[in-house]
Amino acid sequence: MEDQTTQPSPGSSSAAYPRWVLLEMNYKKNDEDEDSSCSTPADVKTLAAARTTSGYPIQVSLRLAEPPAASCVCLQLQVPDDVDVRYPTVVAAHGDSVLIQVTVTNDLGGFWNATTDHFVYNAGAAAAEPPREPSLSMLPPYYITDDYSGPQAHQLHTRATGLIxxxxxxxxxxxLSLKPARKDSLELKTAELLLFRSGEWILKRPRMSYGDREFGELPLWLHTDTVVPIGDRVLCWVNLVMGLLFCDVFEESPILQYVQLPMDPCYGKPSNRNVCVTDGGGALKFVNIFPRCCCGFVGATGCQRSHGVYVVNTWTLRMSDMEWVKDGMVDATELWALDAYKGLPRIPLSHPVVSIDEPYVICFLMIEDNKACYRDQTVWMLMVDTRSKTIQSVSLDQGERRWYPDTLIPSNVSYYLNSYPTSRSDGTSKSNGQSQIDIERSLVQVRDDDASNSMLQSSCKLSAEPAVQASEILAALQEIPSYGLDRDDMLKAAYRILSHGNGHRFRSLLSLPRNLRKDWLLMEIKASED
Incomplete structure (x- = not known):
């Protein structure tokens, strides 16, 4: 790979960068600078330079912000007037590196010739001895040949490409490319894996497995929505309807392992769901946002009492047996009741991204369209702790970039720019988030057999806070159908949760439709035991 490094200016700041950031994938160029993809200045300490295939100088720098605000990869290209720069795209990110795709088109007297280059931005290591400066490397092209033209440089599919x-x-x-296995069947797919490894491109045709079975064709995989790196060996290709494909990309004979998504309501756009890596790269989380009616049934409704109401469910993949464990549930009414929500519109959240460090912290977008002006939007970015049901931060997009937030890519690239260790939000200095074992601990098994009223009475002989009467809590528990709280310790836990915090959790329970209260209460008990 060709690479160059640039030295930061002597007066550059040494302020700490965020431990992780949300990188915009697609964005528009700044109108005031035709050759720039970023509308505000980036940090000169992050600057790195190289040249394109055509020999044009290219510079990449970062404009970094603490989540939930978005960060930007800024690109500058020095090109002649007859050359057009397509919008650059952040394809993938992992560790200290970001994969960027840039297309340049040349006017050749009546027709346009497009050249696509792929660059790897590396943040270096400011804390190393000696420090390593950021660098920008161009990947060598991979050429393909068809029957109608000579060799053409391959353009990587931005949603199907990952980086480790x-x-x-x-x-x-x-x-990863999934192509029809036979001309007479578009449903069955066969896989091709194009790998850049050890400095060269290689093409593999991986086998596929589902549980204990291996097969050569995959049914109904229409496209890939995103690619998630797990640890330092595995990539996970995600279809937000069909499921996941795992692959150890360092294996000489790679295998794609198929895992279904959990059985959870699937409504609306793909931006209502996401699969993210968290816990410092050791756990995989599925987040699902869906509308509900005031009666508790799933789906969009015209009911005025349910306008804008939604539910957020979270699941963690148990790696030992590749089974999903539900570990969180947040109803819109819980967030709307918070003081931190005052002044915000009661509209659905979207584009969930889980914190790289903290499994229960999720960033969302909230997009309010101006019906009087097409393309005019107000965008808020929220960081929510789904365990404590609190809003940690709110960021308003100031409209300086006219972009529709298609995808936000979580990245640790900012961490490597620090010349000293940075702290997480909980005060620890390294990514030692809650372990997979801790996340899976105390899984609540839901059983449909009702507990007796006498057990409720004996388990709840505790003093409730003045705002909530014990009789009210007992009555609410008795109304939950098939709640399955037949263990004495679980009943005490339910009572303790509902009577805590001056009755805040109890009011949250009562604001939910009755058929959602069981799942909500079980998730609250599980969270209190973690």
Missing amino acids: RRGEDELVVAE
Whole structure:
């Protein structure tokens, strides 16, 4: 790979950068600078330079912000007047690196010739001895040939390509293509894996497995929505309806392992769902947002009492047996009741992204369209703790970038720019988020057999806070159908949760439709035991 490094200016700031950031994937260029993809200045300490295939100088820098605000990869290209720069795209990110795609078109007297380059931005290591400066490397092209033209440089599919960094030197770029296995059947797919590994491109045809079975064709996989790196060996290709495909991209004979998504309501756009890595790269989380009616049934409704109401469910993949465990539920009414929500519109959240460090912290977008003006939007970015049901931060997009937030990519690239260790929001200095074992601990098994009223009475002989009477809590518990709280310790836990906090949780329970209260209460008990 060709690469160059640039030195930061002597007067550059040494202020701490965020531990992780949300990188915009698609964005528009600044109208005031035709050759720039960022509308405000980036940090000169993050600057790195290289040249395109055509020899044009290119500079990449970062404009970084603490989540939930979005961060931007800023690009500058020095090109002649007859050359057009397509919008650059952040394809993937992992560790200290970001994969960027840039297309340049040349006017060749009546027709346009497009050249696509792929660059890897590396943040270096400011805390190393000696420090390593940021660098920008261009990947060598991969040429394909068809029957109608000569060799053409391949353009990576932005949603089907992932990046894995291991150590200081190892880098893998992987693009998964699923093609019809037979001309007479578009439903069955066969896989091709294009890998950039050990400095060269190689094409693999991986086997596929589902549970204990291996097969050569995959049914009904229409497209890939995103690619998630797990640890330092595995990439996960995600279809937000069909499921996941896992692959160890360092294996000589790679295998794609198929895992279904959990059985959860699927409504609206793909931006209502997401699969993210968290806990410092050791756990995989599925977030699902869906509308509900005031009666508790799932789906969009014209009911005025349910206008804008939604539910957020979260699941964690148990890696030992590849089974999903439901570990969180947040109803819109719980967030709307918070003081931190005052002044915000009661509209659905979208584009969930889980914190890289903290499994229960999720960033969302809230997009309010101006019906009087097409393309005019107000965008809020919220960070929510789904365990404590609190809003940690709100950021308003100031409208300086006219972009529709298609995808936000979580990245640790900012961490490597720090010359000293930074702290997480909980005060720890390294990514030692809650372990997978802790996340899975105390899984509540729901059983449909009703507990007796006498057990409720004996389990709840505790003093409720003045705002809530014990009789009210007992009555609410008795109304929950098939709640399955037949263990004495679970009943005490339910009572303790509902009577805590001056009755806040109890009021949250009563604001929910009755058929949602069981799941909500079980998730609250589970969260209190973690």
